[in-house]
Amino acid sequence: MALFTFKLPDIGEGISEAEIVGWHVKVGDRVEEDQPIADMMTDKATVEMESPVAGIVVRLAGEPGDQVAIGAMLVEIEVEGEAVAAPSPSEAEVPGAVGIEAATPTSVRPEPVEGPSFSSSAVAVEKVEGFDRLSPNGGEVATSAVLASPAVRARAKELGIDLSQVKPTGDRIRHADLDAYLLYGQGQGYRPAGRSAKRADETVKVIGMRRRIAENMAASKRHIPHFTYVEEIDVTALEELREQLNAGRGAGENGRPKLTMLPLLIVAICKVLPDFPMLNARYDDEAGVVTRHGSVHLGMATQTDAGLMVPVIRDAQDRNVWQLASEIRRLADAARTGKAKSEELSGSTLTLTSLGPLGGIATTPVINRPEVAIIGPNRVIERPVFRGKDIVAAKLMNLSISCDHRVVDGWDAASFVQAVRKLLEAPAFLFVG
Structure with a gap:
């Protein structure tokens, strides 16, 4: 030997x-x-x-x-x-x-x-052979194969949880399913009325992607003097246009992506950025050099099972709304399944972060260092507004931007958002050269 x-x-x-x-x-x-x-x-x-x-x-x-x-x-x-x-x-x-x-x-x-x-x-999975379990109402659920990632399996092992007893909410067992099992026990979903759920204390070592995120966010807040500007935008016309585009192109059919707000917002950002080059930039604070980029390599903050990842849309300024929608979907899927390549996760010059339906009223996003700005659209809500003397229903959205005050002045950030606002409130100009 x-x-x-x-x-x-x-x-x-x-x-x-x-x-x-x-x-x-x-x-x-x-x-x-x-x-x-x-x-x-x-x-x-x-x-x-x-x-x-x-x-x-x-x-x-x-x-x-x-x-x-x-x-x-x-x-x-x-x-x-x-x-x-x-x-x-x-x-x-x-x-x-x-x-x-x-x-x-x-x-x-x-x-x-x-x-x-x-x-x-979060992608590698292990099959747990089919098992019988009881649904919350006591009925039997058919035997089936269950998938779980190594991270989930490791956590389940630490907690002493038998994965064959955990009911998945999707195609595989996730951390949220383990949480539900800890809260409600076998059956997951039943809790006697009037009683609060108990759960054991849990110690989780911060490693891997979560530690990288923690280190990057701490470095960003430690080195960058942030300021955030928020503006309300009337997206009533934009939403009508989006619905028309989806209906006219048969969105969702034959692999064609359904347009969300993000591709239209990206078009507006790319059209405005040439007038505000200090926002599409990276700051090397050790060398004292700011690089203003001519191309827009837009980072898309994406939530995955492993944590927050930022895949990059290369040359976003050269893509139309449909191409942007396809690339957003492709990159998000690649990030969430762990198939994103190294070059697809680096080199962004500006980042866009969105919580989708959880967008909230306003956000104060943390800059993706060494970039100098990050943009965050918030939830679209319908509220009554005055149009002249009339009160009408309008769809409104707050748009947040956080900037590095060492490089970007408040006036410039506000002027940029106002320019984006004009395009979004009169969306026909998005498609005018």
């Missing part, structure tokens, strides 16, 4: 270290060649590492939340044959590949895999 050292390879993003998000193995486990052994997180994505050899795991680099340097030991595996060490990242023939090619105890080398395999931990 001999010891094989698998070193963390260069994942191909110019990083110096990666965070352990979760282990698929433990000391004493037998692993096979190409078997997943760990999920490692970089700044942009989660990479699933695979074992290049078969053997018994004898040592792991650390616990979830720990950082491992590129080239450092990730796993030690006891194998048959002579002792062999995996090559350093610079020696590997296929940097960034899942299961990086390494010298194995035999003369046969595994075929390299093309490029890194990025997958959010």
